[in-house]
Amino acid sequence: MLCALAAIPVLIAVAVRVSSAVPPGRGPAFLDRITQNGLFVGVTAMLVSVPLFLPLTVGVVAGDTVAGEAGMGTLRYLLVAPAGRIRLLLVKYAGAAVFVVVAPLVVALVGAGIGAALFPVGPVTLLSGDRIGAGEAMGRLLLIAGYLTVSLLGLSAIGLFISTLTDVPVGAMAATVVLSVVSQVLDSLPQLQWLHPWLFSHYWLDFGDLLRQPVAWDSFASNALLQGGYLAVFGALAYGRFITKDVLS
Amino acid sequence: MARKWLRWLPAVTVPAVIAGGVLAGSLPASAVDPLPAKTPEQVLQLIAQHREAALSGTLEQSSELGLPELPQAGPGAGSSETAWLELLTGPHTARVYLDGTDKRVQVMDRFAERNAIRHGNELWFYNSKDNTAAHVQLPAGAADRHAATEGTVPTPEELAGKLLAKLDPGTDVSVGPDIEVAGRTAYQLLLTPQSAATLLASVAVYVDGQSGLPLGVELKSRGQSDPAFRTVFTSLKLEAPDASVFAFTPPPGAAVKEIPAPTHQAEGATPPSGKESKDARRSTVTGSGWEAVVELPAGTGESMSGAAALLQQAAVPVPGGRLLSTALVNVLILDDGRVFAGSVPLERLQAAAVPR
Numbered sequence: 001m002l003c004a005l006a007a008i009p010v011l012i013a014v015a016v017r018v019s020s021a022v023p024p025g026r027g028p029a030f031l032d033r034i035t036q037n038g039l040f041v042g043v044t045a046m047l048v049s050v051p052l053f054l055p056l057t058v059g060v061v062a063g064d065t066v067a068g069e070a071g072m073g074t075l076r077y078l079l080v081a082p083a084g085r086i087r088l089l090l091v092k093y094a095g096a097a098v099f100v101v102v103a104p105l106v107v108a109l110v111g112a113g114i115g116a117a118l119f120p121v122g123p124v125t126l127l128s129g130d131r132i133g134a135g136e137a138m139g140r141l142l143l144i145a146g147y148l149t150v151s152l153l154g155l156s157a158i159g160l161f162i163s164t165l166t167d168v169p170v171g172a173m174a175a176t177v178v179l180s181v182v183s184q185v186l187d188s189l190p191q192l193q194w195l196h197p198w199l200f201s202h203y204w205l206d207f208g209d210l211l212r213q214p215v216a217w218d219s220f221a222s223n224a225l226l227q228g229g230y231l232a233v234f235g236a237l238a239y240g241r242f243i244t245k246d247v248l249s
Numbered sequence: 250m251a252r253k254w255l256r257w258l259p260a261v262t263v264p265a266v267i268a269g270g271v272l273a274g275s276l277p278a279s280a281v282d283p284l285p286a287k288t289p290e291q292v293l294q295l296i297a298q299h300r301e302a303a304l305s306g307t308l309e310q311s312s313e314l315g316l317p318e319l320p321q322a323g324p325g326a327g328s329s330e331t332a333w334l335e336l337l338t339g340p341h342t343a344r345v346y347l348d349g350t351d352k353r354v355q356v357m358d359r360f361a362e363r364n365a366i367r368h369g370n371e372l373w374f375y376n377s378k379d380n381t382a383a384h385v386q387l388p389a390g391a392a393d394r395h396a397a398t399e400g401t402v403p404t405p406e407e408l409a410g411k412l413l414a415k416l417d418p419g420t421d422v423s424v425g426p427d428i429e430v431a432g433r434t435a436y437q438l439l440l441t442p443q444s445a446a447t448l449l450a451s452v453a454v455y456v457d458g459q460s461g462l463p464l465g466v467e468l469k470s471r472g473q474s475d476p477a478f479r480t481v482f483t484s485l486k487l488e489a490p491d492a493s494v495f496a497f498t499p500p501p502g503a504a505v506k507e508i509p510a511p512t513h514q515a516e517g518a519t520p521p522s523g524k525e526s527k528d529a530r531r532s533t534v535t536g537s538g539w540e541a542v543v544e545l546p547a548g549t550g551e552s553m554s555g556a557a558a559l560l561q562q563a564a565v566p567v568p569g570g571r572l573l574s575t576a577l578v579n580v581l582i583l584d585d586g587r588v589f590a591g592s593v594p595l596e597r598l599q600a601a602a603v604p605r
Contacts, residue, residue, distance in 0.1 A: 029360035032380075036502055047360070125500035127362040128355060129375035129382070208360040214494070216344070216357065218307070218484075232263045240260035244253050 001057045002106050008053060009045035009111030013038075017118045029208070037124055038115025039134065042141050043211070045111040046104060046148060050204050054103060055180035058152045061099045062159025063173030065092040066242065070167040076247050089160075089242050093235070096156040104148035108141050130213040140210055147207045150223055154200040154230030155180055161238040164245065197222075200230050284434055284458040289422040292436045292456055296409065299461030303348040305494075306431065306485035310402050311340040313475045314575040316563060336402055342483075343402045346490040353494055356402060368495040375499065382499040383506045405480055409454045409463035412440065419443050419538040430455045430464040431482040447539040448577055448592045460487060470576040477576035535601050542591035542601040567595065569602070 016034045028047055033040040066089075069075040078088060115121070124137035132140070159176035166172050183201040186192055196202050203223035209216040287295070316338050336356070346353040356363040364375040372385035416422070425437035440452040448470050455465040465481030499505050533544045564571040570583035572595055581589040581598040589598045 125380075125502070127360070127377045129362075129364055129377065129497060129500055129503070131500055205359060209357070211360075212355065212357065212362060214491075229267055233260075233267065236259040236263040240257040243256045 001060065002102065005049065005053060005057060005103055006106050006110040008049050009041050009107060010114050012045055012048065013041045013111070013114040013118050016041075033125070034115065035119060038117070038119035038121045039112050039124055039137050039141060041115030041119070042108040042111030043144065045107050046144055046207070047205075049107055050148065050151075050207075051184060052181075054107075054148065054152060055155055055201075056177050057103055058096070058100055058156050059159055059176035059180060060173045062096045062156040063163050063171075063176045064169045065096055065160050066163040067166050067169040067172040068163075070247070071169045079247055085243055086239065089164075089238060093157070093160050093238075096160060097153065100152045100156050101149050104145040104152075105142075108145040112138065112141060126213045127208060127211045128213040132213070143210050143215075144207045147210060147220060147223065148204075150220075150227050151201075151204050151207075154227040154234075157231045157234040157238070158200070161234040161241065164238050164242045197226075200226065202226070284427050284436060287424060287436060289424050289438065292424055292438050293413070293422075295436070295461035296413065296438075296454075296456055296463060297461075299457075301347075301460050301462045301487055303489035304462070304485060304487050305346045305490040306344070306482045308343045308345055308402060308404065308480055309340070309483045310336075310343065310478075310480040311476075312337050312478045313473065314338070314477055314577060316575055341402055345404055346494045347404075348489045348492075348495065351495040353497075354402065354404075364497070366495060366497045368497060373497045373499070375497070375503070379504075380500070380502060381504045381506065383508050384499075385508045385510055387510050402480065405455070405463040405466045405482065408466045408480065412452055412454065412466065415538070416440070417538045425453065427458070428455055430457075431485040433464065433485065434458045435464050442539040444538065444540050446593055446597055448579065448594065449539055455481065462487075468577060473576055536591070536593075536597075540591065540593050540597065542589055542593060542598060544601065545588040545590070546586075569599070572598075 012031075013034070016031065028044055030040045030044045030047065034044060066075065069078060079085065121134055123131045123133055124140075125131050155176065158179060159172065162175045162179075163169070163172040180201060183199045184204075187196055187199050187202055203219055203226065206219035206223065209219045314337060342357045344353075344355045344357065350367065351369070352365075352367040354365045358378070361376075361378040363377075364373070366373040366375070370387040372387055374383040375381070419442060421439075421441040421443060423439045423441070425439045428435050428437045435455040435457050438454040438456055440454070442449055442451075450469045450471045450473075452469075453465075453467040454463055455467075456462070457464050464485065466479070467476045467481075468478040470477040532546070535542045535544065564573040564580075564582060566572075567581070570581055573580040573582070574595070578590060578592050579595055579598055581595065581602065583589070583602060587602065589602050591598060591601075
């Protein structure tokens, strides 16, 4: 799955390289900047993968955590070991969290690498029109990857909870991915404006605030708070469900 | 069995705690230390004497004018002619930096930003969406620091200045209950037009209790519960921002347009008044105060920019012409080309159009 994610920046970079110049204002944001600066491949790739690819892979990993073991019939053997259910749940979530850290990082680093290979790298123009050096730009890129990690922690907690509900891993994966899509659809309906700040996908695309000068931290803070809330609620739900569950398989 | 239910306890308490926290946070914070009571005149004086030369803060602006929302993406979006119109539809967030005559306004769009920077006598505009910049060399001595905001959002201070300049005996001025804005306690100056023949129901200006700086402006129109226009600081620091904020050189690759310095004319904070002042030499005003109707002679319609052309699409046909109706301003475009605009109902515009 990490390979599939890594393919996104490679595809973008190669497509821009072999095609003619992209006029500004067309296609995803930053696409036209790639030819001037390879580091933007990473930003563009993250932008492209946020709505679907990243939630998809996170949904697969998080949905598989408990339901995967149950589906294979190995869950009860795991519980025979004197480790306790809480610890198993924590370890399972930690595994999903590690993936959530690595996935955006792979997209960012592969993007920066392939961008550096195919395009010139130099000072980066931020959204505010100011310029920062390539080293600082690399820092911003990692910051965005961190932002996406935080963004996806809530979704992985939801996936963990759904995963404790069922013995069919595919069902848990699909339900998690569908939830992330539903959340984004609801987020785009202006009639439901009162609901928007409560949707876990609401701040997903606000990582552009990290590309301003000075950095606007507001969205990062509200995003972290929101994801922390989702983590607490669905973590508690998963705990309640998993502790009381009759494990038959 | 009881123990099993006990284990669901966290799943119940965590959402309950979060809900409780949200409720507690959303309750209107009772004024921690209430401001000393002041008469409206004293609050006006407080505004007039404030000397806050430096600040940095975040502005939130929302409008419910009844205009159709312009698409933020797609063909035609973000062109310079329609940019100010887009600023009047939907919500916007902007960061404002002020230091003496230096000024920077950053309108933060998703993955884009519009900048207006005044540094010394240089004026820069930068739009990251199409990577274009515009440069104006102001004549030396152009001291008005509020001249640099065209194409971005107005600050509460500018807006309050414009509105308070309109104060006349036909307006009731009162001081409402204290309000908390951006973590500061503020006076609420309420302006209510006495006349029933204006679309404007009331204006609220939030005035910082300590410094007298206007922190927010809210315009309410008749028959609409949501404010028609509202701009307030959500965070504010009354200290000089870093000097590097005002230093701007256009990034390489950006298309830079050199604009000759404007002859002295008031730049409108809100487009309607901007249009009025631009054509002030040729327009006539009937009525006074909040019910004033501005008449633009025939021919102004021909010089319509892209924005005005867009506005015309939103206009509905009425007897004798077309009406562009918003919550705060009505614009009547007659078939013979004359244009009547004012913050009044359609009937008054038509009445103003008849005698000539």
